[in-house]
Amino acid sequence: MLEAIFNHYNYWLIIFLMMTGLYIVVSRGNLIKKIVGLNIFQTSVFLLYITIGKVNDGTAPILTGKSEIFSNPLPHVLILTAIVVGISTTALGLALVVRIRESYGTIEEEDILVSEGHQTEMELNKIQP
Amino acid sequence: MPMPDIITIVDIVLLALLSITAVAILMMRHLFAVVALTGAFSLLSAGLLVTLDAVDVAFTEAAVGAGISTVLMLGTLALTRRRESRPPRLSPIGLLIIIITGAALIYATPDMPKFGDPNAPSHQHIIPSYIKGSQDEIGIPNIVTSILASYRSFDTLGEVAVIFTAGMGVIILLGRRREDEHGYSEDVAAYPLVDEGKLKIDGEAE
Known part of the structure; x- marks a missing residue:
């Protein structure tokens, strides 16, 4: 029973982290908070890949001359690339946030919609009794 | 029943701490605290990566995730504002989406290989030849380095192209005086x- 939980514990908690990140992106209107949510989602995908690469009783994949069991090095390489691509997209997103702040004077999604002439949900509710 | 070994216990504790940090980030309204917690999140995940034998990835995550990305976010905060102006609200549609997606993903986990299973499909095929060839063909004891720089170096070339594109984007957005x-x-x-x-x-x- 306990073993069955340990076999998939990593997957379950990583899915929880992913969904928390996704919820921050969907539900929070602040643009910086959205990028933080995206970062959490991204990091949990990294953890998922590395979890798949783990081998029981394995060590870090560095040759020492002794015959040893190594964890799978390929996911490590893929995620090294993904981390660097992730920081590039974060930097570009944050630059967009700074630019939006310059143009609109706010980084809240709803305020931007209002200044674009859209009515927010709250205002629509006020109009309709 | 055998006691779980120390690595398993560390793994469980770190994942639990990561979950608590993620929920705290969701709840916080002060953006400075959110950015600080994001740095802590990256550092905890770097610790977890060490227990999963990915030392190179842990090193990069600690430097890039906890270092550079925190600095970039603090810089953005300095140019914008420190607080979320609207109180956190419950988004029913968002909650529905993540519950359905999460349930579907958890439903799929029993099909995944067991944690640490040496016979999992992802460890077969080309991986043994990478491990064997690293010393003879490339001459680098670190297998991750020899895959990154030699066996799959076109991935790394593509990565450089992505960094260049992102850098140009940032310069176009912020660099010139308008x-x-x-x-x-x-x-x-x-x-x-x-x-x-x-x-x-x-x-x-x-």
Whole structure:
């Protein structure tokens, strides 16, 4: 029973982290908070890949001359690339946030919609009794 | 029943701490605290990566995730504002989406290989030849390095192209001084209301 939980514990908690990140992106209107949510989602995908690469009783994949069991090095390489691509997209997103702040004077999604002439949900509710 | 070994216990504790940090980030409204917690999240995940034998990835995550990305976010905060202006609200549609997605993903986990299973499909095929060939063919004891720089170096070339594109994007967005059709420079155009107020006051004084 306990073993069955340990076999998939990593997957379950990583899915929880992913969904928390996704919820921050969907539900929070602040643009910086959205990028933080995206970062959490991204990091949990990294953890998922590395979890798949783990081998029981394995060590870090560095040759020492002794015959040893190594964890799978390929996911490590893929995620090294993904981390660097992730920081590039974060930097570009944050630059967009700074630019939006310059143009609109706010980084809240709803305020931007209002200044674009859209009515927010709250205002629509006020109009309709 | 055998006790789980120390690595398993560390793994469980770190994942639990990561979950608590993620929920705290969701709840916080002060953006400075959110950014600080994001740095802590990256550092905890770097610790977890060490227990999963990915030492190179842990090193990069600690430097890039906890270091550079925190600095970039603090820089953005300095240029924008420190607080979320709206109280956190429950988004029913968002909650529904993540519950359905999460349930579907958890439903799929029993099909995944067991944690640490040496016979999992992802450890077969080309991986043994990478491990064997690293010393003879490439001559580098670190297998991750020899895959990154030699066996799959086109991935790394593509990565460089992505960094270049992102860097150009940031420069185009922020780098040059802008002037609109009225000849206002960027600083004036950024806060038109403040500036008009100042002009009026000046006019009254005259």
